[in-house]
Amino acid sequence: MARKRLQADQRADLRGGKFIGLPxxxxxxxxxxxxxxxxxxxxxxxxxxxxxxxxxxxxxxxxxxxxxxxxxxxxxxxxxxxxxxxxxxxxxxxxxxxxxxxxxxxxxxxxxxxxxxxxxxxxxxxxxxxxxxADDVSAETPQSADDVSARSVSAADDVSATAGAEPQNCVGGPISSADDVSALISKPYLGPRKRDDQQPKQALPVAAAILGRSGPAPMKVMDWSGPPEEVLAARIAAGGEIAERLAAMPREQALARIAKEQARRNREQAARDRRRT
Structure with missing residues (x-):
């Protein structure tokens, strides 16, 4: 006759779950x-x-x-x-x-x-x-902070000695020592220097040729309203990268670009007006 398996007097309420068994x-x-x-x-x-x-x-x-x-x-x-x-x-x-x-x-x-x-x-x-x-493994590979610091300092000294002995090549030319760099840094700062392309430019003569007169009527640089010919002349007179692109185009193509930009701005303005209402 098989022996009956003994059950403990106190049992966990598993609620349909299971044990997480750790022997x-x-x-x-x-x-x-x-x-x-x-x-x-x-x-x-x-x-x-x-x-x-x-x-x-x-x-x-x-x-x-x-x-x-x-x-x-x-x-x-x-x-x-x-x-x-x-x-x-x-x-x-x-x-x-x-x-x-x-x-x-x-x-x-x-x-x-x-x-x-x-x-x-x-x-x-x-x-x-x-x-x-585990202690033996750690003893075979010591990681002393003093040793690491000593190695870092010696490596930095070697790099500094190499930099002082051999000139370094850079974009501006060879620099032989740190004293040359210090001399450059010690110069007074005169502020940002304007490039040639940042200087104000004169109105291109193409505007007068397009309108057939001395120049366009006075108007704001960013004002895109009005006839395309006057807007084109104003944009060219304002100078800048956009003026150079427009001046390099044929007259009909430049006027078409101005008309296209005016139409786009009108659509955006109409959309803003609808959102306000």
């Missing part, structure tokens, strides 16, 4: 106890995706972990996953394939994988992890 041997292990709180939380989220059949195919993205833990620092999440792998609690079963849109798949080392009859036992790498091993 006691894992909880008491040195690999787990040495983990910070954030790494333990990431391991709990990994366990939450295990349904009893999908170990080795656990898919948890950084965005899912960020939403579950309330921490959108993806770098911190990546370091937590790396720590779990280093401590032997987690392993990468299948690497991600970006071109095939395939996410990375994880495996919990303290749970077996596969399905009968091809069941692979748990590897339990966390049992062989020791804190002293």
């Amino acid at each position: 006691t041997v894992v909880h008491k292990s040195e690999a787990y106890r040495s983990l910070p709180v954030f790494e333990r939380a990431v391991l709990t989220e990994m366990l939450a995706t295990f349904n009893g059949y999908n170990n080795g195919k656990l898919v948890v993205s950084h965005r899912q972990l960020a939403a579950a833990l309330g921490n959108s620092n993806f770098g911190r999440i990546s370091r937590a996953i790396a720590a779990l792998i280093e401590h032997g609690l987690l392993d990468i079963a299948t690497e991600s394939l970006w071109k095939q849109r395939r996410a990375r798949e994880y495996r919990l080392t303290f749970i077996n994988t596969g399905s009968p009859p091809y069941v692979r036992p748990a590897t339990n790498e966390y049992l062989s992890w020791r804190k002293n091993d």
Whole structure:
């Protein structure tokens, strides 16, 4: 006669859900106890995706972990996953394939994988992890702040010596030393110098040729109302890049451009009037 399985007197109210099972041997292990709180939380989220059949195919993205833990620092999440792998609690079963849109798949080392009859036992790498091993690795690669600062200072001195010994080529010509640059900087600032194209230009004689008289009637430079011939003459008389383009065009083409611009401005003004009403 088969023995009846004993049930505990106190049971959790699962409400149709399931347990997130962390074995006691894992909880008491040195690999787990040495983990910070954030790494333990990431391991709990990994366990939450295990349904009893999908170990080795656990898919948890950084965005899912960020939403579950309330921490959108993806770098911190990546370091937590790396720590779990280093401590032997987690392993990468299948690497991600970006071109095939395939996410990375994880495996919990303290749970077996596969399905009968091809069941692979748990590897339990966390049992062989020791804190002293991590200290030995850190001792082999010292990261002293004094050493880094000394290396940075010596490198800067070498660069300064090289710059003082060899002239540097630049756009304005070779500069032999920093004293030449200082001499240039010490000169008084005279303000921005106007370029030739920023100087006021005289009205082009084409305007008078178009109108058949000495010049156009007085009007505002930006005023586009009026006959196209007068607007064209005013634009050319105002000077600038637009005047040069209009003066280079044939007369009929320039007048057509002016008429087109007037029509566009009239449409915009009509639209503004409709919005006001």
